[in-house]
Amino acid sequence: MTGKFMLSRRDLLKTSAAGAALGLASAAFPIRAARAAAATVGFIYVGPKDDYGYNQAHAEGAASLKGIEGISVVEEENVPETVDVQKTMESMINLDGASLIFPTSFGYFDPHMLAMCAKFPDVQFRHCGGMWNKDKHPMNAGSYFGYIGMGQYLNGVVAGHTTKSKKLGFVAAKPIPQVLLNINSFLLGARSVDPAITCQVIFTGEWSLAVKEAEATNALIDQGADVVTCHVDSPKVVVETAAGRGAFICGYHANQSPLAPEKYLTGAEWNWAKVYKMFVDDLIAGKPLPNFTRGGLADGFVKMSPLGPAVGEAARKQFDAMLAEMMKGGFSVIKGPLKSNKGAVVATEGQAFVETAIELESMDYLVEGVVGSTA
Amino acid sequence: METTDIGLWGVPLAMLGGAIRVSTPFIFVSLGEAITERSGRINLGLEGTLVFGAMSAYAVAVMTGSPWLGLVAAALAGLCFGLFHGWICKFPKVNDIAIGIALMLFGTGLAFFFGKPFIQPSAPDLPAIPFGAWSDIPQVQAALNVNVLFLIGAALAVFLWWAFRNTRVGLIVRVVGDSADAARAMGLNPNTVRLLATGVGGALAGIGGAYLSLYYPGSWTERISSGQGLMAVALVIFAHWNPLGCFAAALLFGGAGALGPALQSVGVTQGYYLFYAAPYILTLIIMIATSSPSRTLAGAPGELSITK
Numbered sequence: 304m305t306g307k308f309m310l311s312r313r314d315l316l317k318t319s320a321a322g323a324a325l326g327l328a329s330a331a332f333p334i335r336a337a338r339a340a341a342a343t344v345g346f347i348y349v350g351p352k353d354d355y356g357y358n359q360a361h362a363e364g365a366a367s368l369k370g371i372e373g374i375s376v377v378e379e380e381n382v383p384e385t386v387d388v389q390k391t392m393e394s395m396i397n398l399d400g401a402s403l404i405f406p407t408s409f410g411y412f413d414p415h416m417l418a419m420c421a422k423f424p425d426v427q428f429r430h431c432g433g434m435w436n437k438d439k440h441p442m443n444a445g446s447y448f449g450y451i452g453m454g455q456y457l458n459g460v461v462a463g464h465t466t467k468s469k470k471l472g473f474v475a476a477k478p479i480p481q482v483l484l485n486i487n488s489f490l491l492g493a494r495s496v497d498p499a500i501t502c503q504v505i506f507t508g509e510w511s512l513a514v515k516e517a518e519a520t521n522a523l524i525d526q527g528a529d530v531v532t533c534h535v536d537s538p539k540v541v542v543e544t545a546a547g548r549g550a551f552i553c554g555y556h557a558n559q560s561p562l563a564p565e566k567y568l569t570g571a572e573w574n575w576a577k578v579y580k581m582f583v584d585d586l587i588a589g590k591p592l593p594n595f596t597r598g599g600l601a602d603g604f605v606k607m608s609p610l611g612p613a614v615g616e617a618a619r620k621q622f623d624a625m626l627a628e629m630m631k632g633g634f635s636v637i638k639g640p641l642k643s644n645k646g647a648v649v650a651t652e653g654q655a656f657v658e659t660a661i662e663l664e665s666m667d668y669l670v671e672g673v674v675g676s677t678a
Numbered sequence: 679m680e681t682t683d684i685g686l687w688g689v690p691l692a693m694l695g696g697a698i699r700v701s702t703p704f705i706f707v708s709l710g711e712a713i714t715e716r717s718g719r720i721n722l723g724l725e726g727t728l729v730f731g732a733m734s735a736y737a738v739a740v741m742t743g744s745p746w747l748g749l750v751a752a753a754l755a756g757l758c759f760g761l762f763h764g765w766i767c768k769f770p771k772v773n774d775i776a777i778g779i780a781l782m783l784f785g786t787g788l789a790f791f792f793g794k795p796f797i798q799p800s801a802p803d804l805p806a807i808p809f810g811a812w813s814d815i816p817q818v819q820a821a822l823n824v825n826v827l828f829l830i831g832a833a834l835a836v837f838l839w840w841a842f843r844n845t846r847v848g849l850i851v852r853v854v855g856d857s858a859d860a861a862r863a864m865g866l867n868p869n870t871v872r873l874l875a876t877g878v879g880g881a882l883a884g885i886g887g888a889y890l891s892l893y894y895p896g897s898w899t900e901r902i903s904s905g906q907g908l909m910a911v912a913l914v915i916f917a918h919w920n921p922l923g924c925f926a927a928a929l930l931f932g933g934a935g936a937l938g939p940a941l942q943s944v945g946v947t948q949g950y951y952l953f954y955a956a957p958y959i960l961t962l963i964i965m966i967a968t969s970s971p972s973r974t975l976a977g978a979p980g981e982l983s984i985t986k
Contacts, residue, residue, distance in 0.1 A: 350899075505943060511901040521696075540897060
């Protein structure tokens with residue numbers, strides 16, 4: 304029975320020769336040439352694109368491009384930060400003819416995106432995060448990010464007015480600079496209301512670990528935290544667990560208010576639609592794409608969720624005033640005199656780091672008032 | 679919200695609460711696997727069954743508004759996966775471990791495919807019984823909010839432990855697991871027994887999945903399991919195929935998993951990666967302490983492909 308399907312050695316040689324010829328042909332005449340008229344933009348997400356979080360924020364940005372004339376969007380979700388993402392990028396370039404790729408997750412950059420940059424010098428790659436460096440990395444790569452720490456500062460202002468126990472909670476994934484800046488900003492925002500407030504942070508060690516995030520939220524609330532926020536890929540579990548325990552929530556990445564309409568105060572959201580539109584406009588106009596793109600609330604890279612019903616009058620007033628102040632630009636969250644929670648001076652009297660300060664992108668400390676450690 | 683400062687008491691309380699909250703999927707998957715392995719087969723596909731159970735429970739609960747129907751759907755889906763595994767493995771020269779791995783990938787993939795539209799909506803939760811109502815401390819009340827599935831799991835562990843020793847069905851499963859030849863001599867068909875044992879094991883794993891998506895953490899995402907099904911299969915060996923041991927091991931893992939977050943919450947913040955590794959280090963130590971070069975593991979069914 305099985306004999307019918309067995310190949311003779313000669314058949315095998317013939318078949319593989321034909322296969323090799325086909326492979327050569329497709330290398331010589333890339334399929335991409337057939338589609339040169341329209342530009343294809345590729346988006347790669349590390350998780351599901353409707354996760355109420357990081358990936359949803361990017362996918363909403365990608366979705367906003369779909370109406371633009373001459374632009375087609377290809378997406379792939381649940382791509383691990385391994386050699387898998389290289390295969391995804393190769394297939395987007397070779398099969399879909401993508402000329403601009405946004406690998407959106409932190410761990411895609413090194414070595415995966417850099418390897419693809421070297422292999423496809425004609426394709427542009429822009430990575431979400433702060434990793435690109437003019438001296439070290441190729442010019443067809445680049446990075447874009449938003450100063451969302453400002454949003455966490457505003458979260459902190461509202462949280463500071465709302466908390467009764469004077470204890471806030473923060474569920475964080477990994478102690479990288481962007482996460483640390485968010486934690487510090489959240490606490491400093493709250494301390495602008497009442498300098499006695501502290502913030503307890505729990506690191507889960509991974510971007511997406513549903514059970515551990517729920518345990519962390521419970522542990523924070525057990526210790527008396529009554530306003531909780533987070534920096535994990537999908538805040539859904541944290542929001543639902545905290546609301547279930549009766550704590551208030553400040554959102555992150557996207558608007559989570561539908562999950563807990565009564566307990567949701569406000570949230571720091573990405574507005575990637577604005578950023579992706581900028582890149583695509585340059586692409587259509589034939590202009591070189593910027594390699595280093597940053598922006599904050601004033602630039603429309605970041606926005607705040609509408610204030611929830613539990614936000615009081617005083618909080619509303621200070622929130623609006625602070626937001627107006629930030630919209631002018633040049634606001635600094637980290638300003639002296641300020642110490643880390645280990646006692647080291649991070650900013651001396653009169654020293655201030657504005658949101659654009661590049662020093663903030665290598666932050667490695669938690670400020671005084673944050674209970675937690677970076678390792 | 680009223681809070682009471684409980685300080686360092688938070689750690690044991692979190693471990694108790696964590697043991698109750700986190701352990702339930704481990705209990706169901708490991709009890710299911712214990713039944714399957716006692717009959718002489720290994721079903722590594724329970725990770726896939728767990729994820730598919732979580733998805734189908736959530737989807738049905740969203741569509742019907744009843745978490746109990748979701749639970750039934752998860753059990754049925756798990757039963758189908760188990761029967762499928764049992765059916766394929768009855769053919770000669772089929773390796774049950776390889777089929778298990780295939781079904782694990784198939785189950786998770788299928789769950790992702792059908793689960794797409796259900797990531798956003800919210801489903802009703804399975805009810806919990808407030809055993810902590812006697813206490814004025816909200817943290818104690820929260821920790822002792824025990825889900826009915828945990829209680830069912832505990833009762834099931836005791837029942838299975840009794841049934842393996844004292845009932846005819848228990849004896850049949852054990853005979854088939856220890857010696858297929860002896861079973862045939864008794865007029866039993868090992869394949870049928872194993873088919874049913876794998877089916878029941880799958881159904882229990884499906885219920886474990888329903889707990890994940892309908893109670894704790896209580897939502898359907900594609901990362902909901904993060905390997906809990908595989909850990910539970912390993913727990914069975916750790917528990918020496920004893921249902922009571924499975925229950926204890928599941929509690930231990932739940933409690934140890936809560937240790938990391940709880941210690942950070944009381945200010946022990948250094949070295950949290952080490953605390954997160956605690957359950958695995960504990961497993962290694964116990965496995966090494968109880969192993970012996972001169973005999974096979976106590977309680978190991980003779981027909982298992984790993985002990986043969």
